[in-house]
Amino acid sequence: MSRMQRLIVLAALTAALFAAAPVSQAAALRAPKDFHGVMWDRAAPEAGALAEDRQWALMQRNGVETVRVVFSWARAQPEAGIEPDFSAIDRKVELASLHGIDLLPVVLYAPFWASRYPARHGSPPEHASDYAAFVRQLVGRYGPKGTFWAERPDLPKRPLRDWQIWNEPHFDFYWYAPGRSWAREYVELLKAAKRVIRTADPGARVVLAGFADASWRVLGEVYDAGARGAFDVATINLFTGKPGFVMTAARLTRHVLDSHHDPRKPIWVTETDFPAAKGEVPRPKVAWQRAWYTTRSGMASRLTELYRLGALNAARLRLGRIYWYTWASTYEGRGDLFDYSGLVRVGEDGRTTPQPALRAYRRAARR
Numbered sequence: 001m002s003r004m005q006r007l008i009v010l011a012a013l014t015a016a017l018f019a020a021a022p023v024s025q026a027a028a029l030r031a032p033k034d035f036h037g038v039m040w041d042r043a044a045p046e047a048g049a050l051a052e053d054r055q056w057a058l059m060q061r062n063g064v065e066t067v068r069v070v071f072s073w074a075r076a077q078p079e080a081g082i083e084p085d086f087s088a089i090d091r092k093v094e095l096a097s098l099h100g101i102d103l104l105p106v107v108l109y110a111p112f113w114a115s116r117y118p119a120r121h122g123s124p125p126e127h128a129s130d131y132a133a134f135v136r137q138l139v140g141r142y143g144p145k146g147t148f149w150a151e152r153p154d155l156p157k158r159p160l161r162d163w164q165i166w167n168e169p170h171f172d173f174y175w176y177a178p179g180r181s182w183a184r185e186y187v188e189l190l191k192a193a194k195r196v197i198r199t200a201d202p203g204a205r206v207v208l209a210g211f212a213d214a215s216w217r218v219l220g221e222v223y224d225a226g227a228r229g230a231f232d233v234a235t236i237n238l239f240t241g242k243p244g245f246v247m248t249a250a251r252l253t254r255h256v257l258d259s260h261h262d263p264r265k266p267i268w269v270t271e272t273d274f275p276a277a278k279g280e281v282p283r284p285k286v287a288w289q290r291a292w293y294t295t296r297s298g299m300a301s302r303l304t305e306l307y308r309l310g311a312l313n314a315a316r317l318r319l320g321r322i323y324w325y326t327w328a329s330t331y332e333g334r335g336d337l338f339d340y341s342g343l344v345r346v347g348e349d350g351r352t353t354p355q356p357a358l359r360a361y362r363r364a365a366r367r
Contacts, residue, residue: 031311034102036365037066037323039271040092042338043346044328051350053095055328058344060099062358063365067096068164068270068323071105073114073134080113084137086148093142097155104207104270104323106164107135107193108174122174124185132192135163139200164207164270165193168237170218174209183225191230206230210237210270216252223260233320234262237271241291243306246272250317266320269310273325274302276355277340284337293337300360307364324361328352 044055059067069092076084089105096103110116114130115123125131141148142160149157169175169186177185186209194206208231211218215236234257238249250267257265274292276299284290294302303324310322329342343358 031307031314031367032320034066034321035310035314036063036307036361037068037104037321038064038327038343039323039325040067040069040327042326042328043330043342044326047328047346047350047352051346051352052091055344055346055352056095056099056101058352058354059327060101062343062362064101064327064361065365066102066104066321066323067327068104068106070109070167071107071138072109073107073131074109074111077134078111078113080111084134086141089138089142090148093148093158093160094152094155097158100156100158102158102162103160104162104164104321105138105160106167106210107131107138108167117176120176122172122176124169124175124177124182125189128189128192131189132196135165135193136196136200139163139197139204143201143204145201159201161201161203162205162207162233163193163197164209164235165190165231166209168212169209170211170221181225183221187222187225187227187230190227194230205232207233207268207270208235210235212237212239212271215249216256219253219256223256228260228262232265234265234267236267236269238269239272239292241274241288243274243302243309246306246322247309247313247317250313250319254317264318266318268321268323269319270321270323271325272306272322273338273341274299274306275337275339275341276331276357277337280331280340281334281337289337293340296356299341300356303357304360304364307361307367311364311367331355 071089075088076086110123110125112118114125116126117123140146144159146159167174169182175182197204197206219234234253236249236253238246246269253267257263274294276296277293278295307322310319313319326342328344328346329339331340331345333339343355343361345353345355
């Protein structure tokens with residue numbers, strides 16, 4: 001049996017073990033604070049300002065505790081030497097504050113002037129110090145002593161204390177680094193960001209970029225590149241056919257953390273879902289996608305199981321959060337399965353229509 005076959009068998013056995021846990025056990029446990037999260041992207045911000053406010057209110061009513069959102073460096077500071085325009089970010093922080101929701105910002109996308117490969121999407125910054133300087137300004141605006149809160153005394157103060165440094169740097173789509181070690185370069189960026197974050201807010205947490213697919217192996221590469229001591233939270237981005245496999249990934253990630261003498265570091269699932277695209281798009285050619293996508297009722301059922309297993313294993317694995325990807329999508333199109341992953345559908349008119357999975361999410365959050 002090959003190593004890959006052994007891993008698959010291990011994953012299946014572990015998933016079956018997690019899935020077999022009785023419902024009564026899960027019902028007796030309370031998930032940790034901020035356990036129930038969603039991603040804010042795709043169709044959600046395209047619905048307009050009025051619809052945006054209604055969506056945040058809807059998230060609050062349905063138990064969303066934390067929202068993961070991209071803070072785009074490229075959008076905020078498109079030209080070198082100018083002060084960043086924080087107006088778009090201000091709006092997200094305002095909405096989160098008004099509705100009692102925490103934010104997990106993903107600080108992402110180098111502007112043209114700071115990119116190593118300006119013509120490539122996902123180019124890393126040429127200098128980690130430029131990225132760190134932007135992160136310093138973010139903490140200075142939205143952290144505990146942030147200027148945003150001084151300017152907005154009318155808002156409930158909810159300072160940002162968690163900062164996710166980039167997303168999926170092991171993929172060229174987010175970190176184009178031909179002939180270079182992405183892991184070594186990413187760790188350099190991570191360390192530079194941590195220094196400025198901790199200087200501005202000693203109590204802040206530095207969250208690793210979301211690591212996708214075999215995230216535990218990616219975590220091992222980052223440790224080998226010198227990441228120990230440079231982060232506070234490990235991450236998983238996993239798209240798979242069974243909720244139990246997400247728990248398997250968490251267990252394997254826990255093993256990597258333990259083996260590198262970081263047993264107390266929490267794990268956050270920063271992206272996962274089961275898109276309701278079956279019958280809406282052509283049958284996927286890739287086997288894992290055929291196992292992954294489902295119907296709208298199947299999406300609700302798998303979401304229920306995901307959060308049940310997550311709550312059941314939260315303490316054992318130090319699993320702190322699960323972010324559903326994504327809050328809103330169009331439920332239109334013939335190719336992208338993520339267009340069918342939203343808890344709500346947002347139409348061209350900006351109208352929001354809850355999906356069956358939203359009811360399942362609300363029940364999980366209230367459990």
